[in-house]
Amino acid sequence: MVQELEIQSGRLTVNKKTAVVDWIDYVDPSITYDEFFSKYLAENKPCIFKSSITENWSCKRQWNLDGAPDFDVLDISFGDCVVPIADCKTRYYNSQSKDDMRMKDYLNYWMDYAKNNYPDSMPLLYLKDWHCQKLFPNAPMYTVSEYFASDWLNEYYMAHPDLNDDYRFVYMGPKGTWTPLHADIFGSYSWSANIVGEKRWLLFPPGQEEFLRDIHGQLIYDATSKELENYAVYKAYDKRAIKYIDVIQKEGEIIFVPSGWHHQVWNKKDTVSLNHNWINGCNIMDVWHGLKKELNSVMKEVSDCKEMSNWAEQCQLILKSTYGMDYNLFFDLLKFIAKRRLSMVLEKQNVITFNRYKLGLNHCIFDLHSIKLTLIDFINDMEEKSIYYLICEKQQAHKLLNKILLFNQFLLAWQVPLLGYHVSQSLLINYQQLTLLQRLDSTQRDFVSIIE
Template identity: 30%
Template sequence: MGCDYLAEPPSYSQFFQNYLLPNKPVLIGPRVISSWPAYHAWASHADPDNPQIDWDYLSDVYGEHEVMVADCATREFSDQKRETMRFRDLVALWKAGHGGALYAKDWHLARAVATAAPPPSPSPAPSSPSRGPALGSFYATPALFRDDWMNAYYSACTADDFRFVYAGAAHTFTPLHRDVYASYSWSTNVAGRKRWWLFPPAQTPLLGGEARGDVVPSGWYHQVENLTACISINHNWCNSVNLPALYESMCAKVEEVERALEDVQELLAQNGTDWRGEWTRIVQDVVEKDAGWNWVTFWKMVLHALRIASGCEDQTSSLWEPASPELTPPWSFIKARVRPCFDDFIRREQCEFELVEGLRGVVDAVGAALQINGAREPYSL
């Protein structure tokens, strides 16, 4: 399967029809990020084919932030060995010619900057007097990706999000993986080049490019290597289009955990007649620890999105600008994607909506939201 390259960002309807619905990857040219402060402040683009990352600037501005660092040369269980360090110390290692296998990953820089008291701004480099503000919003989510149920919910209702910065030297990499619960991913190189290997879902049983910006479809396994020193901004995201894939992935994860804990289930069943509630609680706790979500999180996210999409409630956050109606599918489409997941969930033999504390109220609220006749019909599909 080929991967389209678009020099200019498509319209939302083109993106929806050509990439979201068929679940296809796409590369979009650098113009989509040309207005970002990070594009101008983090690197010199005097030579567009060979931008130079300003590690001194990044260290001065963001050096005190703690970052998760993966050692790409050391494997630990099924992932790379990881540790936490100050970003300034990581840059110092690189500048001293050490730590070439170290890769800063999953850095929640946008949230950290937005929620922290701003320190005094450093003086700009003498040779770069117009390189933009040191702190504040260093990028804006492209319009095509703003219909994002994950980050809308997490930004408004939790202390977490799925917005990341990645920074590493040439040949650092992320091993083969599928993003959390089959979510979408978009990745934009602020500077540097990456090579992506993408495997569609049909090839999953067989598994045991270079660009400025990538959109990774739902459920596609992928591996990514930095061909040069590289710094990028990435989001995991989802919406009504890939919600069925997320739901199926959640169901599969629950079943995987249940199989792994069969001996616990047998022990609980032997020791008491009212064991199903405790068993369900244990399973959901393990599911959440494994990937950060459980059924409560999933349905709270869906409810948050439905209330916004139906126009019944403004559940926005200063950390996340919601998508305008012309950048989302029609309300009728959204309901049609959510309804089969909802109906299947309340019929599950595990009866989680009855047994998990607090979940019944959330699920009932989702059902009520699906009865709303919304007015958000920006265009017909």
């Protein structure tokens, strides 16, 4: 049965606030989607869902043996897979050294490590960022909760199998394995569910990471290190002023980590967890700002080569290789999501996510509004950098923006009586934005072009 995800029309704003808090809410899975949307997504505020949220997951029953990993089941299911392994004792720049290992060999190491009481003399190895669900799409593992189902990132990648990527991961490792201080990729949200074990999280609200940078602007590797007390190097550090959350996530619980929250994580026990990174209408502007900032850094770094004929193209290549996304991929994501939302509203083609949820009308209109605002800044930035025609040779960004603005005009003209929806003034056209479209032919403004 398909479940509808809907928000109240009053929620149709992208004026997200980020609360600088030093506590975390524990949320019962009976909370409505709209409540989670308004209290946590829109406020960019973390929370922990109580353990009943995962009690019916297949992997919770199969991979967990009396509170410990079921190594036999994991070996039978995945023993021949090659999996990514991080060495928690070996630093590589500001991350950990990584290599590949056969799952069977990793499980044997883990059992031996635990049997010998986790000795310092042995390596500390952590299986991280394993695309298990992509590799085993038909294996019953878990059901994405409704709260995390508005997920543009995985919606895009699951619809483009040729890209051979996604942002759904499995993590597993013995007691003591850990992840250094970082913020999630692209400035995305993440959720993490403990199938086995416990994690300790240090969570820093956006801006608080500035206390943890050295005189060169580099984040500290370990936020609990005594290096921070070297004030000649970490001049901004002030343990009395910095705000953070220090929390234990127990078995079965799911933690929601908002955009831009730096965090450091330890496995307090032998632990297996699932994680998704995700983007939606609430944080797409944060994602865009992060991408724009990264390109500015790349351009500054290679500014001495600016006279090269293909300098702008090289900047995009560097951006893609170091950040994982460039302007072309970002725009393709926006275009894909916008087309699906327009089709839902105007042609009543359901937007189905994770084969289980469909987006409601208000939700689709909210998504389109978020894309509109993002596109306006995206276009302005490309024009300021003189790279618009590098990314949009056929003016695709203006045309997409025009479709969304025409849709807004349609709502305003008709007050959508057939849909029974009252249009919020915050979603209607700001006619100053139409100056961006002056270069387009009037024929491109026909309503029939909205979903082309």
